[in-house]
Amino acid sequence: MANLDLNNMEGIYYDVLREIGNIGAGNAATSLAQMLQTKVDISVPKIELLDFSEVGEAMGGEEKIMAGIYLGIEGDISGSIMFLLEEKAAHVLVAKLMGMTDVVDSHEFSEIEVSALGEIGNIMTGAYLNSLSTLTNMKIIPTVPDLCIDMAGALLSVPAIEFGTMGDKMLMIETSFTDEQTINGYFVLVPDLPSYEKLLSSLGL
Amino acid sequence: MGEVIKVGMADLKLCMSPNAVTTLGLGSCVGVAIRDPQTKVGGLAHVMLPDSTAVKNNGNIAKFADTGVDELIRQMEAAGASKKRMVAKIAGGAQMFAMQSKTELVRVGEKNVNAVKARLAMHGIKIIAEDTGANYGRTVVFYPETGDYEIKAVGKPVKKI
Numbered sequence: 412m413a414n415l416d417l418n419n420m421e422g423i424y425y426d427v428l429r430e431i432g433n434i435g436a437g438n439a440a441t442s443l444a445q446m447l448q449t450k451v452d453i454s455v456p457k458i459e460l461l462d463f464s465e466v467g468e469a470m471g472g473e474e475k476i477m478a479g480i481y482l483g484i485e486g487d488i489s490g491s492i493m494f495l496l497e498e499k500a501a502h503v504l505v506a507k508l509m510g511m512t513d514v515v516d517s518h519e520f521s522e523i524e525v526s527a528l529g530e531i532g533n534i535m536t537g538a539y540l541n542s543l544s545t546l547t548n549m550k551i552i553p554t555v556p557d558l559c560i561d562m563a564g565a566l567l568s569v570p571a572i573e574f575g576t577m578g579d580k581m582l583m584i585e586t587s588f589t590d591e592q593t594i595n596g597y598f599v600l601v602p603d604l605p606s607y608e609k610l611l612s613s614l615g616l
Numbered sequence: 617m618g619e620v621i622k623v624g625m626a627d628l629k630l631c632m633s634p635n636a637v638t639t640l641g642l643g644s645c646v647g648v649a650i651r652d653p654q655t656k657v658g659g660l661a662h663v664m665l666p667d668s669t670a671v672k673n674n675g676n677i678a679k680f681a682d683t684g685v686d687e688l689i690r691q692m693e694a695a696g697a698s699k700k701r702m703v704a705k706i707a708g709g710a711q712m713f714a715m716q717s718k719t720e721l722v723r724v725g726e727k728n729v730n731a732v733k734a735r736l737a738m739h740g741i742k743i744i745a746e747d748t749g750a751n752y753g754r755t756v757v758f759y760p761e762t763g764d765y766e767i768k769a770v771g772k773p774v775k776k777i
Contacts, residue, residue: 464624473640474755476770481713557713561770564641565753569712571625572644572724575664578673
C-alpha cells in the first residue's frame with residue numbers, strides 16, 4: 412500500500428472508506444431500531460472528508476449543543492470512534508428507550524438520561540465496529556465509552572486533534588434515521604495512520 | 617462596534633480595533649489572544665496540537681502552538697504592533713472526556729496550554745489572564761480595542777478576563 416495521505420485522498424481509497432461508513436452506519440441504525448422496537452427508515456449516509464474549518468458547519472454550527480459518545484479502539488487496529496447526536500434527538504431517543512411519553516426539552520440531562528444515552532452510544536458504535544470487523548476480518552475491541560454533552564466544536568476537537576496528527580481533514584459520516592421524526596447522528600471514525608493502511612489492505616487494496 | 621472576524625479550528629486571524637475576533641467551541645484546543653495595547657493591533661490563534669516538530673504533516677502552521685504563536689506575532693508586527701508591548705490572554709485546553717484512552721492524547725489540552733505558555737515566554741510575551749483546563753467547551757471573543765477576552769460556556773454565565 413502506497414503512502415496514504417488524508418489530504419489528497421481520492422478515487423478508490425475514498426470509495427472504500429465511504430463503503431465502510433455506509434455499512435457501519437446502516438448496521439448501527441438497524442441496531443437502534445431493534446433497541447427501540449420500531450421500524451426505522453435509514454437514509455443513505457453522507458460521508459465527507461472535511462477541512463477542520465468546515466466540520467462545525469457541517470453539523471449545524473460549532474456552538475450547537477450535542478451529545479458525544481467517545482471510545483477507543485484496540486485490537487488489530489487502534490484509534491477511536493465518536494458518535495454524535497443533536498441535543499433534541501438525544502432527548503427523543505432517551506424518551507423512547509425509557510418508554511416515556513413526554514420528551515424533555517431542556518439543556519439538562521438527568522443522571523438516568525445520561526446513562527441511557529451512554530447505552531445508545533454503546534450500541535451504535537458497537538454495531539458500527541462489528542460491521543467493520545466482519546468486513547475486514549480484523550479483531551476490533553472497543554474500550555469503555557465516555558459521554559459528554561457540550562458544543563459540537565468542543566466535542567469534535569477531540570477527534571480533530573487525532574486527525575490533526577495525520578493531516579488537515581477529518582472523515583465524518585452523517586446518518587439520518589426517521590421514525591416519527593428525523594434524527595441525525597454523526598460518526599467520526601479515527602483509525603491512526605498505520606490502521607488506515609491495515610484497513611485498506613485487509614480489503615485487498 | 618466593528619465586525620466580528622471568525623477564526624476556524626487550526627486557523628489564525630489578525631484583528632484591528634474596532635473589530636473583534638472570535639472562535640467557537642474550543643475544546644482541547646487553545647485560543648491564544650495577543651494584543652499590542654498601544655496600536656490596538658490584536659489577533660487570535662486557534663491551536664490544536666502542541667508541537668509542529670512531532671508531526672510529519674505540519675504544513676498548516678496555524679495548527680500548532682509553536683508555529684501558530686510565531687506566525688500570529690509575525691503578522692501583528694507586520695501590521696505595526698511591537699513585540700515588546702504585546703500581552704496575551706489564553707483560553708481552552710479542556711479535557712472533554714474523562715478518559716481519552718490513547719496514551720499520546722492523554723491531557724492533550726494541558727499539553728497545548730503548556731506549549732503555548734512556553735512559546736509566549738520564549739518571545740517574552742506576558743500572559744495577563746487565562747481560563748484554561750476543566751472539562752467543558754468555550755466560545756471566545758477578543759476585543760483588541762479594550763483587551764477584553766469574553767468566554768462563553770454552556771450553562772455558565774459569560775466571563776470576561
